[in-house]
Amino acid sequence: MRATVSLAHSAEHVRRREPSGLGALVGYCRRNPQLLAGIVIVGALLLVGPVGSHLIDVRHAQPLSEVPSQPPSLATPFGTDDQGRDLLAVMVAGLPLTLTVGFLAGAIGLCIGTFLGLTSGFVGGVFDAIIRMAVDTLLTVPALLVLIIIAASIKGVISVTIMGLVIASLAWMNPTRTIRAQVLTLRERGYIDLARLSGMSTLKVIVSEMLPNLLPYLAAGFVGAVSSAVLASIGLEALGLGPQNDPTVGMTIYWALLFNALLRGMWWWWLPPILVVVILFLGLLLLSAGLDEIANPRHRRRV
């Protein structure tokens, strides 16, 4: 009797603590501060471009806009570089470009990875063996080296989109592995067997039964893919293999190195891009840790 009462009481307790929609999200974020912090930081960085371009003239991110080599002042709060770019405008114009490369490469990598992971995990057999071997082999290849060779061989001018595609070519392996592992687990669940027995086609099973349960892993995989893609793009750009005509974060680092900004004490040139990269990665890490909690309820710190 007491057990029943306490069960009913706890059920009600649970029901009352489960509001839906936005309220649920806010409530969840209160319990998962990392996710909240991650959303806030990454969101703020994403807004820098659209909001900033209304406040300052992004055409000043091109050379010959201001007096060159000036330290920060009222007119140019981030100073200027040796070719006359306004470095605040460069940040506002360049951050969205870097994020575009990262998100484009991350999204494409994730899509390919999801497709391959889902099919190879679910279908199994020879197909699975081939995919698994390809992924494991390619993961051992030093990615930056391959990217350097690809980028150096591109005819014509490298644009932001092309950068994203180049990096995407080596960004799909980790998502494939992650998704495939999850699919192998989920495949054995009861509701999957039930769906199959009830006559659902394989495709429908994948899309309507598996995919929703994979969403936390997809989100975490996306964050991971984006962070590696941003890192790879900055690495390539700092080496001079990026979109040289665009003021991305990596290109700012490239110009700062070329013109010896460090030795010449031009801290306003090399410091902001580094800080921006650090903040971006902090945000992505928090986001990823927060999503990890959703995916693995056992990791929940609070209830």
Place this chain on the structure above:
Amino acid sequence: MSATLSRRSFIAAWTGTLAAFAAACQSQAVPVPAAPTSGVAAKPPAATSAPAQAATAAPAPGATPAVAATSAPAAVATSAPAATAAPAVVAAGGLPTVARNETLIMTVSDTFTQFQDAPLANPFLRAIQRNGWHFMFEPLFFWNPYWTREVKWPAGVPGNEARIPWLAESAAYNADSSQLTVKLRSGITWSDGQPFTARDIVFTLNMLKDNSPDLLFAFDMKTWVKDVTAADDLTARITLNTPNPQFLGRYFSWFQDNGFPIVPEHIYKGQDQKTFANLDIEKGWPVATGPWKLVSATADQKIFDRRDDWWGAKTGFRSLPKMKRVIVLPRMEDAKKVQVMINNDVDTTHDLFPANIPALLDRTDKAIFWVDGNKQPYGSVSPSTIMIGFNNAKPPYDDPDIRRAINHALDRKQVSDVVYKGSGQVSELPFALLPNVIPFADACADLLKKYPVDAPDLNKTAEIMQSKGWQKDSEGFWAKDSQRFPMVVLLSPGFFQDIGPIFVTQWRKAGFDASFKSPTDFNTLTQQGNVDVFIRFDTALFQDPWVSLDQYHSRNFAPTGQDAIQPYRWKNTEFDTLVDKLSQLQNNDPVFMTTFQQAMEIWLRELPALPTVKWYLRVPFNLTYWQGWPNEKNPYVCGGGWHRGAAGLILHNVTPV
């Protein structure tokens, strides 16, 4: 699992960023062995501590970027695989120790971080770079573009005019400049003891003629040389196809990058001339006449030890150079060049961007530039000019009006102010203003009024473009039939990253959708015509502008897809006739001047290329271990360690501090 992976990559990112930051803060260790004890020269140690100083354009990364992508190990630099090929590239048994103050170290040459031609020492191969053969071999003559009658040569340097006889004693043309007779000095020997004779000259010229156009200078020899004979051991007679009083100056009188060496018949004979590497340390190859022998050649450095049995010391021509060893390192990024100069790890480097020179001068008082007192513009006027070139065979660049419209969009003074902080000067003619060329430049004054070159005027640009049917599209760029005006500007890699983007920005402001690229295969692309616009150094000037104008001769033309000798691909028969006439005249002939003016009128009207700003050779020299470097007060050469016309003489003239 996903959080763990992200944390790993996050840590990698932090470590990478901090490592990049820390490494960039420290001074870089230069990969120079203080005392190479083993036979193998040092592997690239800078790889792990120089993440961001990697090659800008090398496809194979020379240094290790500390930023790691995903879970991939960072790329590791490797020596060029050819360094371990069959010919010995390092002396067996190791190298003797030589003290730092008896060694001269320079970082010069053409590629960053690693030599691309480590197993080669044949000066005629297209792949060869300027990393040591150019002072191992000696020329028939040296020439100094800065010589004036007031300049006295330093003691011990023979000759009393601009041309210094070195391997040759004298040279003379016949009456109509169709035959050149060269008399050699006696007692010259190759490094293997064989005598250097006129037969080596005969062999070299014939070898080049037979292998045109695959070897450097081969096309030129085929064009000009009819016949070459050795009248005796010390006399060579060269008969030309058409009279050419510039022949000696252009090919056998070394200055800056001009001229080629004579190679030993007894080594080259019987080899496959198109591929002969000429490098084998065990055999003592390359065999040359200069006081140096190559003892180590890897992708990271080339080491030359002094050869005390040099013919010059034996015959009393000149005493041996004062240093026992010369080490040549590959080119470095500007930031690293400044650091190695501050640390006294090297004695001279390639020239610096003007923006970096105050940073160097602030931190060391041992650096010396050409201009006395290390004042602006720091360097000497280079015999090469910076030109913006068009592919004149590719529409729409085949229209001289369009080229003029593009020229009106340039503001050269702004470039000089922004890039050179005011110390640059506008250049309106396709040749450098060396002292003996100024009369020719003055003769163009009226022509420049008629066809002005330095004339920034965006309205004129718009007027011309519109008259040709181009309209500005919604984003303000010139377009026709919804195709934008194609303008990809190629920059010679390693140079022009400071001015290239400025020109591109000026063109964008004028409505051209321009962008720039610095490809590693710049030479191939421009030679084959896969290019719209390019920026490069022109051929260095000699005593008069003929060699500069000759670059635009249509014999240098080839259709797109085939290698052209010069990338301009411009054809103008009237101009050709005038330039041919110039090649046969002496430059003090009044007819030369009038012919020159006629040719310049055509050139300025058509503008197949655009002069930009004067180039100065801002070469830093280090006074810590060596003194007697060339400068304004002592202008015995003009150039840097990578120039064949300068390196050898610099090595002969500097003395220990």
